[in-house]
Amino acid sequence: MNVKEILDKAYNTHKLSKDEIKLLLTLEGEERQLLFDLADRTRQKYVGDDVFLRGLIEFSSYCKNDCFYCGLRRSNTEAQRYRMQEEEIVEVARRAYEMGYRTVVLQSGEDPYYTRERMCSIIRKIKEEVDVAITLSIGERPYEDYKAFRQVGADRYLMRFETSNKELYQKLHPGMSFENRIECLKWIKSLGYELGTGFLIGLPGQTVDDLANDILLVCELDADMVGIGPFIPHPQTPLKDAHEGSVDITLKCIAILRLLLPDSNIPATTALGTLDPLGRQKGLKCGANIVMPNVNDLDYKLKYELYPGKICINEDATKCRGCIESIIISLGRRVGQGYGQSRHYRAKKASGD
Numbered sequence: 195m196n197v198k199e200i201l202d203k204a205y206n207t208h209k210l211s212k213d214e215i216k217l218l219l220t221l222e223g224e225e226r227q228l229l230f231d232l233a234d235r236t237r238q239k240y241v242g243d244d245v246f247l248r249g250l251i252e253f254s255s256y257c258k259n260d261c262f263y264c265g266l267r268r269s270n271t272e273a274q275r276y277r278m279q280e281e282e283i284v285e286v287a288r289r290a291y292e293m294g295y296r297t298v299v300l301q302s303g304e305d306p307y308y309t310r311e312r313m314c315s316i317i318r319k320i321k322e323e324v325d326v327a328i329t330l331s332i333g334e335r336p337y338e339d340y341k342a343f344r345q346v347g348a349d350r351y352l353m354r355f356e357t358s359n360k361e362l363y364q365k366l367h368p369g370m371s372f373e374n375r376i377e378c379l380k381w382i383k384s385l386g387y388e389l390g391t392g393f394l395i396g397l398p399g400q401t402v403d404d405l406a407n408d409i410l411l412v413c414e415l416d417a418d419m420v421g422i423g424p425f426i427p428h429p430q431t432p433l434k435d436a437h438e439g440s441v442d443i444t445l446k447c448i449a450i451l452r453l454l455l456p457d458s459n460i461p462a463t464t465a466l467g468t469l470d471p472l473g474r475q476k477g478l479k480c481g482a483n484i485v486m487p488n489v490n491d492l493d494y495k496l497k498y499e500l501y502p503g504k505i506c507i508n509e510d511a512t513k514c515r516g517c518i519e520s521i522i523i524s525l526g527r528r529v530g531q532g533y534g535q536s537r538h539y540r541a542k543k544a545s546g547d
């Protein structure tokens with residue numbers, strides 16, 4: 195099949211073989227633009243022009259893990275650590291609501307301080323006091339924890355598998371296991387959360403073959419949302435001298451994922467905007483429909499350094515919101531109202547799956 199036929203097949207069937215994905219990942223020039231335009235059309239057809247905003251609350255920079263790429267890894271003794279207490283987290287969620295957010299994402303390193311009881315109490319309190327959907331992004335936990343969080347009202351869970359290449363996964367995540375991560379994702383799905391997952395682009399040693407497998411794994415896990423972003427080397431990690439991930443490949447992955455999961459939510463990530471000042475705009479033009487601005491105070495934003503050079507770090511949350519809105523409007527889109535539940539999730543629920 196030629197490129198045109200592969201694109202037609204993707205648009206009409208939402209299915210592609212690994213070789214077809216690999217071919218699309220290498221497109222250049224006009225053919226690359228065809229891919230982006232088709233993904234944009236698919237986005238328009240299945241999820242419309244609404245761009246939903248999620249207020250990101252990074253509530254702890256402590257982490258017990260040692261992921262090679264991440265500035266929060268436990269071996270980084272220079273990292274600045276903080277923990278927000280329940281009242282403060284609820285207060286930021288309330289502020290996010292007042293700014294118009296209807297989803298908050300509670301994200302942190304894997305921090306055992308937040309026991310099942312503490313997390314449940316935070317979720318319950320936000321749900322009682324603020325009318326928002328809650329996404330958790332706090333890593334691997336026992337099944338009983340996921341179950342308890344869901345019971346007290348957590349709506350969604352975001353955890354990337356980072357890479358589908360097991361060998362590479364084991365190299366970059368000492369003391370962790372790929373199998374366990376996938377098992378956690380399956381538990382999360384089975385508990386009725388909206389499932390978000392994804393991967394990093396441009397990890398040292400990662401190949402185009404790996405990326406095609408990553409895309410296929412996202413489909414296999416039947417993700418309701420897909421977060422992908424380029425790897426950005428952090429100077430206080432073992433990968434400090436590695437090359438950063440490619441913006442171009444990231445955009446192609448977004449476009450291919452939109453074609454394969456037409457009604458899922460796909461964010462234009464902060465990492466993409468960090469490597470290219472127009473990265474988020476480009477992402478929104480080739481399939482993405484979500485942006486996740488940080489709603490924390492400056493002091494915390496500076497300390498939560500997964501990677502260096504994060505955009506909007508000096509902006510206060512209100513300004514950030516205004517800035518994102520004008521970006522969305524300049525693209526001829528509008529800010530979504532309401533919780534912005536994944537249509538993929540809603541369709542599955544309606545069909546009783």
Ligand code: SAH
Pocket residue numbers: 263264265301302303304331332333352353354356393394423424425426427428465500501
């Ligand atoms: N601890 C949780 C959530 C916080 S990390 C977890 O690991 O799931 C959130 C995401 O940041 C990770 O999934 C990873 O993909 C991304 N990340 C970490 N370090 C990064 C880096 N150097 N460049 C780009 N993304 C990074």
Ligand code: SF4
Pocket residue numbers: 257258259260261264265266267268302303304333
């Ligand atoms: Fe911890 Fe997540 Fe960073 Fe890994 S990616 S070190 S789990 S914060």
